[in-house]
Amino acid sequence: MSDITPKQRVLRLFAGERTDRPPCFSGMGNVTTEGLKKFGYKFAALHSNAKMMSDAAASTYKLFGFECGVVPFDLCVEAEALGCEINVYAHLEDILYPTIKKKLIHTEDEMDIRIPSDLAVRGRIPLIKETIGLIKADIGNEVAVGTYVLGPFTLAGQIMELNDLLKLSFKKPDKIGKLLDMLAAAIIIVAKEYEKAGADYITVREMGATSDVLSPRVFKNLILPYLKKIFAELKTNTVLHICGKTNDIAVSMVESGARAISVDQKNDVAETRKKIGNDSLLFGNYDPYNVLVSGTPEKVRETIRKCMDDGVSAVWPGCDIWPTVPPENINAMMDEVKKYRR
Amino acid sequence: MVTEEKRQEILEKLKNAVIQYDEDTSKEASKEALEVGLEPNDAIFSGLVSGMEEVGRLFEAQEYFVPELLMCADALYAGLDILKPHVKQLDLGVKGSVVIGTVEGDVHDIGKNIVKMMFDVAGFTVYDLGRDVPLDKFVEEQMKTDSDLVCLSAMMTTTMVGMKKVIEDLKAKNPNVKIMIGGAPVSQDIAEKWGADGYAKDANNALKDAINMISSLKKLKEEAEAKKGS
Numbered sequence A: 001m002s003d004i005t006p007k008q009r010v011l012r013l014f015a016g017e018r019t020d021r022p023p024c025f026s027g028m029g030n031v032t033t034e035g036l037k038k039f040g041y042k043f044a045a046l047h048s049n050a051k052m053m054s055d056a057a058a059s060t061y062k063l064f065g066f067e068c069g070v071v072p073f074d075l076c077v078e079a080e081a082l083g084c085e086i087n088v089y090a091h092l093e094d095i096l097y098p099t100i101k102k103k104l105i106h107t108e109d110e111m112d113i114r115i116p117s118d119l120a121v122r123g124r125i126p127l128i129k130e131t132i133g134l135i136k137a138d139i140g141n142e143v144a145v146g147t148y149v150l151g152p153f154t155l156a157g158q159i160m161e162l163n164d165l166l167k168l169s170f171k172k173p174d175k176i177g178k179l180l181d182m183l184a185a186a187i188i189i190v191a192k193e194y195e196k197a198g199a200d201y202i203t204v205r206e207m208g209a210t211s212d213v214l215s216p217r218v219f220k221n222l223i224l225p226y227l228k229k230i231f232a233e234l235k236t237n238t239v240l241h242i243c244g245k246t247n248d249i250a251v252s253m254v255e256s257g258a259r260a261i262s263v264d265q266k267n268d269v270a271e272t273r274k275k276i277g278n279d280s281l282l283f284g285n286y287d288p289y290n291v292l293v294s295g296t297p298e299k300v301r302e303t304i305r306k307c308m309d310d311g312v313s314a315v316w317p318g319c320d321i322w323p324t325v326p327p328e329n330i331n332a333m334m335d336e337v338k339k340y341r342r
Numbered sequence B: 001m002v003t004e005e006k007r008q009e010i011l012e013k014l015k016n017a018v019i020q021y022d023e024d025t026s027k028e029a030s031k032e033a034l035e036v037g038l039e040p041n042d043a044i045f046s047g048l049v050s051g052m053e054e055v056g057r058l059f060e061a062q063e064y065f066v067p068e069l070l071m072c073a074d075a076l077y078a079g080l081d082i083l084k085p086h087v088k089q090l091d092l093g094v095k096g097s098v099v100i101g102t103v104e105g106d107v108h109d110i111g112k113n114i115v116k117m118m119f120d121v122a123g124f125t126v127y128d129l130g131r132d133v134p135l136d137k138f139v140e141e142q143m144k145t146d147s148d149l150v151c152l153s154a155m156m157t158t159t160m161v162g163m164k165k166v167i168e169d170l171k172a173k174n175p176n177v178k179i180m181i182g183g184a185p186v187s188q189d190i191a192e193k194w195g196a197d198g199y200a201k202d203a204n205n206a207l208k209d210a211i212n213m214i215s216s217l218k219k220l221k222e223e224a225e226a227k228k229g230s
């Protein structure tokens, strides 16, 4: 039996120390319908209630031993604080993730926006801080507590039409650069608030910049400089997550200055490990839906073993864990990781 | 009558304008095509669309990415706007109209927009409902426009299940309408299970299938009418 807590293992990993096995955790949402059932909560009600959000976030650890507690569950927090309207689909019973209902920028002329001076207390930012505190009080001695912010490009896609953003990235990179610079400053403000609230690690989710959508060249020239800016300012442990195709940008992701990089199932981790060397932290890369939700326990075990054999530093999903995950699958995953020895 | 040499020159210009996402050249070459009396259909299909086909290949080869694709589409639309009013009847074999959108709860619309563009290019009348579309809206719009085809896109497993309801409602109201579904989590299997008429893994295949579906639909209608008549 190991005599360290999951929290110590995660913190040692971030500190660059050797661990007995990879931790099994995530920097993205991992609430489950099992957890919601236990409390009788509706998914749509979580997003605006600190107590409910905290209960739900901690339940994945309590029920399955998943080694973290993470909030929020949606990608709208920063955009909302900047002035967008969101939809949480309160009228629906199904699990639907909140989306942006009203954008901030509708035309190219409206791009010259300012960061509100009271950004840190706008929208749900105080609520997320409070929730981080609640999770820490609940399970913070045992597991690391994490949170996330969007990357500047992905945030830009939330506050303006994505089609315009993509085209202007090509036609008027200077203009987009200016916007990304401003958004990076906003993200730093928000992330520092989360640091103050005691987050053990912060993930920056820059999924909009995946090579499924954007060329590696544009990623390096236009987006990477602002990611660097963000990571240079943060003191806590940081992770840069990009999903989809990332093999051609993995080295740039490490250069961003994030303590760890996170990739999804489309990344060839064995190859990436070779490229970035053994000292860089690489988290990934099981498919949180097609394996963890719809696979068999045997398929889950096989996939998790392959992730570890390929060289991930932590077993970690390619995106948010899909809430309808069957208990036997998540149990199989935990068991497979705990059995593993380097 | 325009010489073959001139024809080739203009077609090449149209094609390259699309590939190099050059809206101005696309407009210029389209005007030139009309001036010299080039068949507008020819200019559209052997020029603009042939350029877009090359763009599709570049996209697949990962030389082009989504921004390039969107800009090429703009160049294509710029030419299309000039040529289209002069087309007597787009010669596709079929003329169709399609309702398209991303289902409720889902804001992923990049893929949907690419599929939509293919339909635009092919001369379909497209009613784009956008993203995060309430499920009832698809049925409503289909009834209102009497469209031949409804295309549903979903990129998430949770929102994908909304398609099932739309398919049931549509088929209940109008058994003749054709329904095609797509998006990353969707598969041929799911399409069959839920009673959709088609599934395509990308925009090119979507268009091919749609044309086939609508042709067969038209044939059925004609046969039915012929029977009634006799």
Ligand code: B12
Binding pocket: A029, A073, A074, A075, A096, A097, A098, A099, A154, A157, A162, A207, A208, A210, A212, A213, A243, A244, A245, A264, A288, A289, A318, A319, A320, B066, B105, B106, B107, B108, B109, B110, B111, B112, B114, B115, B151, B152, B153, B154, B155, B156, B157, B158, B180, B181, B182, B183, B184, B185, B199, B200, B201, B202, B203, B204, B206
């Ligand atoms: C960009 C992106 C976003 C952007 C979307 C911006 C936008 N306006 O579209 C943002 C950042 C907003 C976003 C948000 C979220 N996302 Co997202 N996102 C992606 C990403 C990285 C790329 C999708 C994309 O555009 N691909 C490129 C296009 C060209 O491909 P395509 O969409 O597949 O389309 C082609 C075909 O599918 C087909 N097709 C598409 N539609 C149709 C329709 C018909 C009729 C036919 C025939 C064919 C067809 O033709 C297209 C062209 O060839 C994917 C990961 C990935 N790599 O796929 C995740 C992904 C789709 N997202 C995911 C998730 C979980 C989310 C969030 C829930 C995260 C959160 N916690 O909030 C939110 C959801 C918000 C919401 N409620 O909708 C998951 C979905 C998991 C699942 N299986 O359910 C994915 C798969 C990531 C992952 N690795 O798990 N996301």
